Amino acid sequence: MDGVSAEQMLERADYGVVEAITRTVGLSAGGTPGNGGLAFSSRGFYGVNSVGVAEDGMVLGVAAGTTAYPGDSWGYERIDVLRGPASLMYGSGTMGATVNAVRKQPSRTSSAEVLLGAGSNDTLRLGLGATGAxxxxxxxxxxxxxxxxAGERDLDNSRSGKFMSTLRFQPTSELQVDLIADRSVQNPSRYWGTPGVDGKVVQSLRDINYNADDSIVRYVDERMRAKLQWKANDWLTVRNELYHVQSDRRWRNIESYAFNPRTATVARSDYLEILHDLEQTGNRLGLNMDWGAHQVAMGWEAARINLRLSNNSPYGGASTVSAWDPVHGSWASPDVTAPKTETGVTQHALYLEDAWRINDRWLAMAGLRRDVYSFARHELVAGTDFDKTLGANSWRLGLTYALAGNTHVYGQVSMGHDPVTSLVSLNLANRSYALSKGRQAEVGIKQQVAGGRGEWTLAVFDIKKDDIITRDPERPAISIQGGRQSSRGAEFTAMFQATPALRLEGNLAYVDARFDQLIEAGGNRAGNRPLNVPRTTANLWGHYRVGAWQASLGLRHVGDRFANNANSVVLPAYTVADAALSWQMDQRTTLSLIGRNLADRFYVGSSYGSQFLVGQGRSFEITAHIRF
Structure with missing residues (x-):
């Protein structure tokens, strides 16, 4: 497990969770306005059903392939990444990795911080943080x-805001109670991509948006939590968390564009309006026991998730506009938006984990978890209601050996599970499916060098996932479970303080991911690479400090990816350069000049259907970070 700290995120000017996480080894972004923007690829697996996102260990049930919270990195002490099957800690939907944002904690020592920023495309940002007794x-x-x-094109404007609050009561050193209330409102860009021709993006259209003037993308999240931690005695600590989350999402957009070069027009279709009314209430009880050489964690989790889904399916509507000077017009569909389904999911999980310190050199770890999901879906239109129960086990075995005081090697095997579709969106067509199962074997080494001035880590992994959805070879029109995919690869990270002034940080990942067995409507995909999965990713940062000044230069590389499982549409590899020049005016204030995509590299960040979401061009920003 590794991640990024609040200081690193400020130093690199990574104000969004996506930007911060994709600096870590092996993580690449594949977010779109349709999936909430928090879709990642890790270790050969892509999407919100395989790479989970959590806050302080709490995962919101994924509905209709959407994860949208948290969107920005302000207010978090660090963001951790646990790679490979993480079902033991977080449940289903974590085959590739889990991203966990860890909040800053209250303190009885008063302090405050302010972030002010302004830059290209009329960008403004303001962050405030305070703590005290x-x-x-x-x-x-x-x-x-x-x-x-304002963004780089028409209707590309975005805005968001959030408020995070924690009130902590600590009447004794053994008892701590936290009351947490948060609210977040996000209105991200309404850009659904640039059309392509023959599977390639039309670069000359990169600055044009074809959505409607009155289009909407909006996510509202409200979270309330009560957390208790009680140190009962020297060997037992009890933790309990009661929470309620409500997430309201709305999309109203024209989402599909087809470019006709002969007539210089774009045909628009898929006039979609979708609303999610999602609520989740749950409780997490954990016991931590310190029994000599054993550190045992056990617990029980329970949650109730309710989703009311409204839409205007079958999403009719069509129009044609000029490719170069479109009249955006208003959103209008012949199909009425109405509630379509109500789904209730009850989740229970039991887990047990033990870290056994055998001696000064050997540490053994073992864990087991059982998840059970009970579904009840009410079809408000079709009337085809159904119930369903799914269950799966997760486990992990690991061993760490200290070769020397500064060198450790480890090995682990684990099993986890993913849903074949978003758990909260189980429907009649896939009600007969079980959870997909995955197994991982991993070995690695971590070493400190040069008297602690540097360190490096190397991990090698092999993952196999069974029971993905495929087509029946004898009856291709019928979907069944039985498909398989696998990945194997290596991840390398390093940090070195070369001189008192120069610090270097970097990582490199390689993954060989493929479908071992998969038949789709278009043919046999065995041997193909899953969509949105690059073979290689790399990051390199150099920081040079002279007195009150620091210059930082970063390079981010993402290898080529495919936009579909047929591997017929390629998203080319790209490398972008970012930089920051910071001046520490005094002990409290740091001013920074930030440049992103310095070479103004044209690249495609991800795809949406047959469209290409073009990455941000060159931009600059000035920020001030003030601590009190």
Whole structure:
């Protein structure tokens, strides 16, 4: 497990979770407005049903392939990444990795921080954070953040804001109670991509948006939590968390564009309006026991998830506009938007994990988890209601050996599970399917060098996933479970303080991912690489400090990917350069000049259907970070 700290995110000016996470080894982004923007690829597996996103260990049930929270990195102490099957800790939907944002905590020592920023495309941002004591036994933490940008094209404007608050009561050193209330509102870009011809993006159309003037993309998240931690005695700590989350999402857009070069027009279709009313209430109870050489964690989790889905299926509507000077017009569809389904999911999980310190050199780890999901789906239109129960086991075995004080080797095997579709969106067509199962074997080595001035880590892994959806070879029109995919690869990370002034950080990942057995409507995909999975990713940062000044230069490389499982549409590899020049005015204030995509490289970040989402061009920003 590794990740990025708050200091690293500020140093690199990574204000979004996507930007911060894709600096870590092996993670690449594949977000779109349709999946909430938090879709990643890791170790050969892509999407919100294989790479989970959590906050303080709490995962929101994924509905209709969408994960949208948290969108920005302000207010988080660090963002951890646990790679490979993480079902033991987080449940289903974590075959590739889990991203976990860890909040900044209240302190009885008063402090505050402010972030101010302004830059290209009318970008503005403001972050506020404060903590301190309240009376004899209480403390608080408040973080607020807002940002807006006009974007690079019409209707590309975005804005978001959030408020995070924690009130902590600690009447004794053994008892701590946190009350947490958060609200986030995101209005991301309404850009659904640039059309292509013959599987390639039309670069001359990169700055044009074909959506409607009154289009909408909006995510509202409200979270309330009560957390208790009680150190009962020297060997037992009890933790309990009761939470309620509500997420309201709305899309109203024209999402499909077909470019006709002969007539210089774009045909628009898929006039979609979709609304999610998602609520999740749950409780997480954990016991941590320290029994000599054994550190045991066990617990029970329960949650109830309710989703009311409304849409205007079958998404009719069509229009044709000029490719170079489109009249955006208004969104209008012949299909009425109405509630279509109500789904309730009850989840229970039990887990047990033990870390056994055999001696000064050997550490053994073992864990087991059982998840059970009970579904009840009410079809408001079709009337085809159904119930379904799914269950799966996860386990992990690991061993770590200290070769020397500065060198450790490890090995582990684990098993996890993914849903064949978003768990909260199980429907009549896939009600008979079980959870897909995955197995991982991993070995690695971690070493400190040069008297602690540097360190490096190398991990090698092999993952196999069974029971993905495929077509029956004898009856190709029928979908069944039985497909398989696999990945194997290596990840390398390193940091070195070359001189008191020069620090280098970098990582490199290679993955060989493929479908071992998969038949789709268009043919046999065995041997193909899954969509949105690059073979190689790399990051390199150099930081040079002289007195109160620091210059930072970063390179990010993402290898080529495919936009479909047929591997017929290629998203070319790209490398972008970012930089930051910072001046520490005094002990409290740091001013920074930030440049992103310095070479103004044209690249495709991801795809949406037959469209290509073009990455951000060159931009600059000035920020001030002030601590009190």
């Amino acid at each position: 309240l009376g004899t036994y209480a403390s608080y933490r408040i973080d607020s953040y807002t940002t807006r940008s």
